[in-house]
Amino acid sequence: EIVMTQSPATLSVSPGERATLSCRASQSVSSNLAWYQQKPGQAPRLLIYGASTRATGIPARFSGSGSGTEFTLTISSLQSEDFAVYYCQQFNNWPPAVTFGGGTKVEIK
Amino acid sequence: EVQLAQSGAEVKKPGESLKISCKGSGYSFTSYWIGWVRQMPGKGLEWMGIIYPGDSDTRYSPSFQGQVTISADKSITTAYLQWSSLKASDTAMYYCAKITAAGSAWFDYWGQGTLVTVSS
Numbered sequence: 001e002i003v004m005t006q007s008p009a010t011l012s013v014s015p016g017e018r019a020t021l022s023c024r025a026s027q028s029v030s031s032n033l034a035w036y037q038q039k040p041g042q043a044p045r046l047l048i049y050g051a052s053t054r055a056t057g058i059p060a061r062f063s064g065s066g067s068g069t070e071f072t073l074t075i076s077s078l079q080s081e082d083f084a085v086y087y088c089q090q091f092n093n094w095p096p097a098v099t100f101g102g103g104t105k106v107e108i109k
Numbered sequence: 110e111v112q113l114a115q116s117g118a119e120v121k122k123p124g125e126s127l128k129i130s131c132k133g134s135g136y137s138f139t140s141y142w143i144g145w146v147r148q149m150p151g152k153g154l155e156w157m158g159i160i161y162p163g164d165s166d167t168r169y170s171p172s173f174q175g176q177v178t179i180s181a182d183k184s185i186t187t188a189y190l191q192w193s194s195l196k197a198s199d200t201a202m203y204y205c206a207k208i209t210a211a212g213s214a215w216f217d218y219w220g221q222g223t224l225v226t227v228s229s
Binding site: 045 | 144154155171221
């Protein structure tokens with residue numbers, strides 16, 4: 001099973017600043033990587049898929065990069081509504097086996 | 110509009126059985142895989158398994174194989190997650206989510222979640 005490791009566990013950022021979140025896979029997942037945002041009491045929301053493609057309706061301040069085993073989610077200028085927990089997710093094979101990372105909580109500094 | 114409507118919260122005792130549901134609407138239910146995801150209190154997301162309602166092809170995470178059963182009834186566009194004997198450690202929020210398209214495994218639509226509480 002591919003293990004996804006996210007860092008840091010918690011990121012303290014001031015509104016308007018840039019946030020950079022990392023996700024590492026235990027083996028190559030090519031570009032089969034997505035990012036989700038989850039706010040308290042809500043279901044997760046798909047932000048980025050294919051490592052770098054924004055999902056429908058996702059603001060341009062969210063961007064994803066990377067391939068293979070190292071991935072990054074960047075929020076260019078944090079807005080109040082962006083404080084949440086972010087998860088990466090990979091799949092391999094078809095039908096897919098899926099794993100999520102442990103999450104990064106982005107909190108107000 | 111794509112919607113996944115999950116059944117309501119459940120409170121059960123250890124050893125009891127349970128089946129929760131996820132009704133899809135607004136899309137071709139039989140053409141897209143649906144997955145189940147567990148979130149224990151204060152913890153992260155865990156993938157449990159997926160099902161293709163078109164032919165009920167089902168795959169499980171190794172962590173959940175033998176612990177739960179995933180099924181679907183395409184005639185009523187509903188997927189299910191069931192337990193034969195609940196444990197306290199099954200207490201969690203359970204989400205169903207639709208996979209975007211064949212060949213990818215991104216979850217683009219999510220149900221609202223079903224909270225399962227197992228306590229004696």
